Amino acid sequence: MATSRPLVIGNWKMNLDFVEAVHVGQQIGVMLKNRPAEHTDVVVAPPFVDLRSVTSIVQSERIAVSVGAQHVSAHENGAHTGEVSVSMLKRLGVEWVIVGHSERRTMYAMSDEVVGATLRAVLRGGLRAVLCVGEDLSVRDRDGHDDFVRDQLVSALRGLDEGFNELITVAYEPIWAIGTGLSASNEQVQHMMTHIREVLTGLSIEGCRVLYGGSVNAENAEGLLVAGGVDGFLVGGASLRAESFLAVVHASNDCYALKR
């Protein structure tokens, strides 16, 4: 297992309206009060329209989670219909932003260039960025995953001021494992964790947590942490219910507590 304090992020995607989001947020709060996860950083990333409600209950009920957004504009303000800016997120109490999720890259044509610009906007605004990288099945089948992921990392991270390092997290999310119920194996993940950390070192980015995402659940979390060597998880489907999300959180927390 990696040595950093684990980070578990729930990506709610386009699920849970604001009433449902408040309900799940409150359930997470109650469950974390009954069984704290003091060794683990926990983040939820609801849809934009839920952010105000979720940050409000997190603050008023002192729930031990931070709130993230699933995307943000690379632009500061202006004529960008339908977009949301970093400063708008900050005013809401949002602390994290997922950048370059594969669904943004593939379904909404988010290019490497836009991913890089968005990452810089997030960091300049002082928010924490979770940079998502990962190959699709055709790349994996032709054994191109190492090069593909390295290129995505270099494109987004090259030339960044080292002062931003502590705001960066990387999430390795092979597209073929997202929402499929077919997680990457511990060996595949372990290989990619080593590769990503080497690339990050080459870019002078030290101390950055590297997460795994792709069909993570309570059953596979421990193996991915211990044998896969991940620093935590980006969780989609299993984050939509408080019980299944906290099962991943507690698996991470217990692993880290036992290792210390």
Ligand code: PEP
């Ligand atoms: C994701 O979309 O980031 C994700 C990892 O989804 P799932 O856990 O459902 O595979």
